[in-house]
Amino acid sequence: MNYLAHLYLAGDNPDLIVGGFxxxxxxxxxxxxxxxxxxxxxxxHRQIDMFTDSHPVIERGxxxxxxxFRKFAGIVMDVFGDHFLAKNWSDYSDLDLKxxxxxxxxxxxxxxxxxxxxxxxxxxxxxxxxxLMNYQHIEGIKRALSGxxxxxxxxxxxxNAHKELERHYIFYQSIFHEFLPDLVKFVDQExxxxxxxxxx
Numbered sequence: 001m002n003y004l005a006h007l008y009l010a011g012d013n014p015d016l017i018v019g020g021f022x023x024x025x026x027x028x029x030x031x032x033x034x035x036x037x038x039x040x041x042x043x044x045h046r047q048i049d050m051f052t053d054s055h056p057v058i059e060r061g062x063x064x065x066x067x068x069f070r071k072f073a074g075i076v077m078d079v080f081g082d083h084f085l086a087k088n089w090s091d092y093s094d095l096d097l098k099x100x101x102x103x104x105x106x107x108x109x110x111x112x113x114x115x116x117x118x119x120x121x122x123x124x125x126x127x128x129x130x131x132l133m134n135y136q137h138i139e140g141i142k143r144a145l146s147g148x149x150x151x152x153x154x155x156x157x158x159x160n161a162h163k164e165l166e167r168h169y170i171f172y173q174s175i176f177h178e179f180l181p182d183l184v185k186f187v188d189q190e191x192x193x194x195x196x197x198x199x200x
Contacts, residue, residue, distance in 0.1 A: 001052055001183070002082040002144075004132050006045050007104055008092070009187050016041035017104065018111045025118040034114075044190060051186050052078075057179040061172060065164060072156040077175075079135075079144050080165055084176035086136035092180075101132040138162055 001009070003021070010016040019034070019041015026034075026042055034042070052058055058077055065073035089097040105127040112120055126132065134140030142162040149158040165172060 001048060001085075002078040002135075003126065004082040004135055005078075005085050006048065007132070008085065009048060009183070010041055010044065011191075013037065013041075014107055014111075016044060017107060018115075019043075020045045021108055021123075022115050022119040025116040025122075030116070044187070047190055048183070048187065051183065052179075055179060055182065057175055057182070061175045064168070064171070065161070068164070069157055069161060072152070072158055075148060075156075076145065076158060076161045076164075079141055079148070079161075080172050081176055081179075082135045082144075083138075083141045083165065084173055085180070086132070088177075089136070097136070098133060101130065104132065138166060141165060 006020040006023070007017055010020040015035065015037030019038040021041075022038075023042040023045035031039055031042055053074060058074075061077045061080070062073040065076050069076050085092065086097060089100075093100060095103075105123075108115075108123050109127070112123060115123070129143075131140065131144060135144065142159075145161045146159040149156050152158070
């Protein structure tokens with residue numbers, strides 16, 4: 001899952017939200033520079049990634065994408081996931097998506113100075129261009145995947161992946177709706193175990 005999903009799954013704990021946002025930019029012992037709750041958010045993000053990457057439902061989507069996008073199929077599936085979460089937001093939250101994204105941007109900016117430089121850069125463009133709201137539109141997904149393609153060191157074809165979403169929309173939508181309840185259940189279980197220190 002991509003940015004919106006990780007933020008959503010972090011719940012309403014500010015430190016977990018921040019940890020979930022910066023997780024991919026935190027390397028090695030750098031994790032030790034953050035407080036306990038942010039570390040939990042970083043590790044929750046990583047648990048979510050492992051669960052998602054190994055889930056058989058997600059593997060069906062990646063298998064369909066792999067002939068065109070090879071090792072980048074998982075990244076494409078993550079972005080597709082954010083599209084369907086944004087598109088169906090009212091099914092998963094009582095808070096309007098616009099209100100939610102504005103609150104999240106405000107929160108993340110409050111922590112910006114303590115974030116890794118890569119996360120600060122991402123937050124600047126994410127909030128300026130309103131990525132989280134725009135994920136609900138195919139054009140927003142196209143921009144997100146094109147940005148990932150530009151930042152990749154190898155040719156990925158991700159700049160064209162939105163066409164696969166348009167072409168097989170019902171297929172990828174069904175994967176999302178089948179997978180998300182399992183992911184939410186997993187995160188709920190991890191939270192309960194977390195009271196006994198799982199993420200630490």
